[in-house]
Amino acid sequence: MRYISTRGAAPALDFRDVTLAGLAADGGLYVPETWPSFSRDEIAALAGLSYVDTAVAVMTPFVGDSLTPDELKALCTAAYGRFAHAAVTPLVQLDHDQWLLELFHGPTLAFKDVALQLLGLLFEKFLSGSDKHVTIVGATSGDTGSAAIDAVAGRAGIDIFMLHPEGRVSDVQRRQMTTVGAPNVHNIAIRGDFDQAQALVKAMFNDPAFAGRFNLSAVNSINWARLMAQVVYYFYAAVRLGAPGRAVAFSVPTGNFGDVFAGYVAAKMGLPVAKLVVATNVNDILHRALSSGDYSTGTVVPTPTPSMDIQVSSNFERLLFDLGGRDGAALAAQMHGFERARAMQLSNAQREGAAGLFASERVDVDDMALAMRWASEHAGQVIDPHSAIGLCAARRQADHVPMVTLATAHPAKFRDAVERATGVRPALPARVGDLFEREERYVTLDATFAAVSDYIAGLATPRG
Numbered sequence: 001m002r003y004i005s006t007r008g009a010a011p012a013l014d015f016r017d018v019t020l021a022g023l024a025a026d027g028g029l030y031v032p033e034t035w036p037s038f039s040r041d042e043i044a045a046l047a048g049l050s051y052v053d054t055a056v057a058v059m060t061p062f063v064g065d066s067l068t069p070d071e072l073k074a075l076c077t078a079a080y081g082r083f084a085h086a087a088v089t090p091l092v093q094l095d096h097d098q099w100l101l102e103l104f105h106g107p108t109l110a111f112k113d114v115a116l117q118l119l120g121l122l123f124e125k126f127l128s129g130s131d132k133h134v135t136i137v138g139a140t141s142g143d144t145g146s147a148a149i150d151a152v153a154g155r156a157g158i159d160i161f162m163l164h165p166e167g168r169v170s171d172v173q174r175r176q177m178t179t180v181g182a183p184n185v186h187n188i189a190i191r192g193d194f195d196q197a198q199a200l201v202k203a204m205f206n207d208p209a210f211a212g213r214f215n216l217s218a219v220n221s222i223n224w225a226r227l228m229a230q231v232v233y234y235f236y237a238a239v240r241l242g243a244p245g246r247a248v249a250f251s252v253p254t255g256n257f258g259d260v261f262a263g264y265v266a267a268k269m270g271l272p273v274a275k276l277v278v279a280t281n282v283n284d285i286l287h288r289a290l291s292s293g294d295y296s297t298g299t300v301v302p303t304p305t306p307s308m309d310i311q312v313s314s315n316f317e318r319l320l321f322d323l324g325g326r327d328g329a330a331l332a333a334q335m336h337g338f339e340r341a342r343a344m345q346l347s348n349a350q351r352e353g354a355a356g357l358f359a360s361e362r363v364d365v366d367d368m369a370l371a372m373r374w375a376s377e378h379a380g381q382v383i384d385p386h387s388a389i390g391l392c393a394a395r396r397q398a399d400h401v402p403m404v405t406l407a408t409a410h411p412a413k414f415r416d417a418v419e420r421a422t423g424v425r426p427a428l429p430a431r432v433g434d435l436f437e438r439e440e441r442y443v444t445l446d447a448t449f450a451a452v453s454d455y456i457a458g459l460a461t462p463r464g
């Protein structure tokens with residue numbers, strides 16, 4: 001399998017190199033040259049497989065010859081062995097057609113662990129035997145940071161620099177990042193929002209003087225391997241609910257568009273997906289883009305769903321590329337226009353292509369709280385605010401097919417918001433340990449290229 005850039009001007013890479021590379025050299029994002037396709041029989045054959053075996057089957061075509069089947073299975077066994085539920089991502093029924101897919105049983109209590117536990121092991125595998133030192137630079141609105149840090153803390157040959165927006169993540173999220181004592185972990189709170197943090201990360205990848213000095217790698221969904229690992233749970237859930245004989249819809253609390261793009265990939269591979277509901281909070285650029293073609297940024301409003309307080313959704317570029325006929329030059333021009341104006345209109349092809357599979361909903365704080373109460377009172381489930389955005393959208397879009405809401409975080413990560421909405425204060429699971437006893441370690445910097453790149457350059461290991 002080869003990977004090409006959405007902007008058409010970077011070298012094609014194999015799976016190993018695309019995993020280590022992160023952002024493409026032309027500023028684009030890597031996607032598979034073609035979508036692998038699963039027949040009905042191949043999908044039916046996934047019934048009854050464990051999560052690990054499903055993961056191996058779904059990811060094999062993407063991995064190509066970068067790993068042997070035994071190596072891939074060993075990595076998946078190790079990654080998913082750290083999950084606190086035997087099913088890894090269990091399904092929970094809420095009512096006749098509504099289901100939750102619990103993605104938060106990993107070590108840091110959010111869906112990011114599903115991909116990042118594997119990615120940490122992939123880095124280790126691909127770096128073993130080389131003296132290459134990798135500098136990971138990432139941005140987080142709370143969950144990617146903790147999951148990535150857990151996955152690479154203490155690993156040889158890797159340093160991780162993680163930017164989070166100061167004061168805009170929950171206390172549990174912040175402490176999961178800042179109390180990890182490993183010397184290769186560096187946390188930076190920036191005086192700004194997540195969009196600024198993500199823009200700084202991309203600017204560092206795109207700056208030849210900076211990027212030329214270090215072997216930069218990405219743990220954000222910039223990195224193709226992140227999305228690949230997330231495709232698996234769409235197959236795993238849909239097959240359990242009757243695929244390929246029955247189509248299944250998914251409602252996805254959305255910010256950076258990675259999770260829902262993984263659902264799009266599953267559909268491209270042949271999984272019968274009835275609908276993908278993009279559920280946003282009031283930071284609704286994706287809802288506006290999908291419902292009216294207007295992809296224009298505003299000011300990011302802080303909400304009780306901080307992980308989705310995002311305007312510039314990285315992976316939307318991957319969708320626009322695919323829907324626009326995979327024309328890298330045209331997409332590059334469209335994205336450069338967006339970067340200048342911070343606004344763009346989707347083309348007709350992009351709008352019509354998206355309308356075939358995607359629906360969208362904007363959910364405000366009151367409706368989010370109602371969804372949390374509904375889950376608690378009608379189904380006995382305490383859910384986190386992000387999952388509640390998804391559930392509210394799922395109930396609005398109910399259509400007599402099984403509808404699976406991706407439950408993206410454990411409610412204990414957002415205890416204050418859950419308590420406000422439901423009166424229940426969820427306890428932190430034992431696996432996060434003595435989080436509130438440990439000392440925090442991070443620096444606070446202005447959200448400028450100079451401040452952040454100078455800080456990183458002062459600590460990172462230059463390329464040999």
Ligand SMILES: Cc1ncc(COP(=O)(O)O)c(C=O)c1O
Nearest residue numbers: 143254255256257258259307408
């Ligand atoms: C808990 C939670 N829900 C939803 C999202 C949105 O997912 P995505 O950025 O893949 O759209 C995030 C952040 O990524 C998150 O941390």
Ligand SMILES: N[C@@H](CCOP(=O)(O)O)C(=O)O
Nearest residue numbers: 140141142143144220221307
């Ligand atoms: N919500 C995310 C934002 C970053 O998204 P990613 O999927 O691109 O890593 C977070 O929790 O950090």
